[in-house]
Amino acid sequence: MKRVSHKGGRVIIIGASLAGSIAAVELAQAGALVTLIDKENFPRRKPCGEGLSARGQAELDAAGCSLRDLPCSYRPLEGYRIFHGSRSLDIPDRAGLVGVPRKELDAALLSRVARFSTVDVILGTKASVLEVRPGRCRVRAGDHEFVGDALIVADGATSPTLRSLGQTAPVPRNARLGTSSVWRSVSGELMSKVHTVLVPGGEIYLTPLTNGLVNVSALGRLSLIQPFAQERALRVRMDALSEMIGVSLEPVSPPLSCGSIHATYRCSHINGAFVVGDACETFDPCAGFGMAHALITGRLAAQCVVTEIDPSRAVHTYAVERERRIRDVRGFARITSATMTSGVGRLSLPFLVSSGLAARVSESIHAADRGDVIRSFVSLIGGRRSRSLPEVLEN
Template sequence: MVKPWDVVVVGGGPAGSATASWLARKGHRVLLLDRARFPRRKPCGECVNPAGVEALRALGVLPAVEALGPARLRGWRIGIGGDSEFSGDFPAERCGYGIPRERLDAVLLEHAQACGTGIRMDAHVVALLREGERVVGVRSADGEEIPARIVVGADGLRSVVLRRLGLLRRGPRLRKLAFTAHVSGAGELGERGELRVQGSSCVGIAPVGEGVANVVVVVQGGTEIGGDPECFFDRALERSGLAGVRRLDDVLATGPFDWPVRRAVADGALLAGDAAGYYDPFTGQGIFRALRGAELAAATIDAALLRGDTSAAALLPYERRRKRAFGSGERLQRLIEAVVSRPRIFAPAAGWLRRSPTLANAMVRAAGDLGWTA
């Protein structure tokens, strides 16, 4: 009989790597499995908000991230253009970072390994092992059974662990799709990201260092894509006044995003990052939540392992701490989505924020997970 790992983490994105790092550092035997081989790209706006930067610092990985030369982000310009556009900045002493995910995630994974985590790439988890209702490990696509005292599902938007636990609350109501790629020649973006809203679609542009920018095109429904994401993406760039830019890599498509969960804990299992529920990428808070959520998850799992009780009831403190930590940010995200997706409300709202810089700063600060006051 193979000795069970204390923790098997499924997924090596920010949530999985950070959870593994915290737990391995506390002396637990941790194995992390990812179906990909790193470095790998991930569809994302690639902006770590200021609270996310603090979470990287807490994890002890900020110097390694800064050594990669990320772009500094001190705020956002948002709108349709002209009078319906506003800018908001983070407080002077705080900033976010723009950094390609293939580099950020590779550094986070290396950190997890340096903390003592066992890492397996090309390891696609397809099922959970159970004894009665309790999760006791995972099965990979090649049939290997890997026993664990607790399984962490950090396997992103379409989490297999979430689905196998039966904790998905419903299918998505927001029918948005996103297309992302890196570009050069976007001109002088300075230290602000830009969100150009066009009807019910939106183009986000942010510098990610070394003269490269990340572009995300988000659309509702997606009927206009016509089966050719590359062509659709390039046309969207032209429409947003970015005709001179050069696309540097393939377009990654993803969506829909709105995957709410009934709860994030079960007997012998816990969900982290996007797998624990996701709504909409517009405010770019996902990396912060993945990192901070990992801290909360690791604290609860550590206590549960030490007590020898990994039941859902023993893991409930994680659920409560997540709600406290992310509840107001989630409400803000829903409010912003409701306004942005209605052009007749958004245009006057953007004009109003343009005339109220204090409020515009407060909103950008809140979306940066810094709270409403400086």
């Protein structure tokens, strides 16, 4: 095995998706040496609803990677139209939601990373941790061993790295599953809104992208997700959906499944390593906040690495600051998930919830740099972290 070591600050990042890549950009801009490793070759597809909130866009802007400057397409969206039976509810999103293909976005961000001569990007190679403690890590990728002063774990919701370090999260018995695919409208054009259709066992989301493409993702019980794997059953469901939205769709890419999508907090640091994005915490994707969380935490971890000299203090600062910044996101995700997935919540949606109130709550949480009373209220009522998982590993 070849040993690769560097003097000065080298940060090793496992996972080159949104959380890992934005951390790499932030670190490189601060002058750190970075090794960024991903098991996939890019561009690659990734199961996702592809709705990026204004808060996520603000993180890209702050890192100097604004959507308008990246080589990827995106479509501004006006908000959400929720269908339940014969009724529908419109919730405007004035904060600035966009539909963006992950295949393009992730590759575009990575191409920005690759511009820095101080970043080594290693793709198509699985990474595994050999040793990690505050201020030092050793990671194996293929035939190479890399030595670093800090480790950022950005390997997604299934996080093989956390599992190898003994941190696993339990999967609830009634876990919700997810799948996504890309379709093209062949007649009619979908309005610039995320169309959310509440169906028995879950929800189907249609996110308009550019060039008549539409992301179709489904979240829910196995009974809803299974037909997405069977061509005929999927056709029947999509024909019914097409009729409902008045747009005829044909498939462009087959559905990608991702397994359980339940909300889970794992840990924000482990043995001195920073844990970011989905590896750290996942929210039920019905709230549309996973990408924003990945970008927020990736940047924040990078900032803590470069500003805190003491490695133990750095992870502690990250944990505290992350918790402060995402409490409202967690609260909003819980409220959204309770409304979308429970019978009572669903009933209240088109009948009791005023579109204006829903829009104000959504806008308050999705807008960047907002500290209003709604945000504080949502953080307070739903933002507390579940204590069911061990935090011992963080101490």
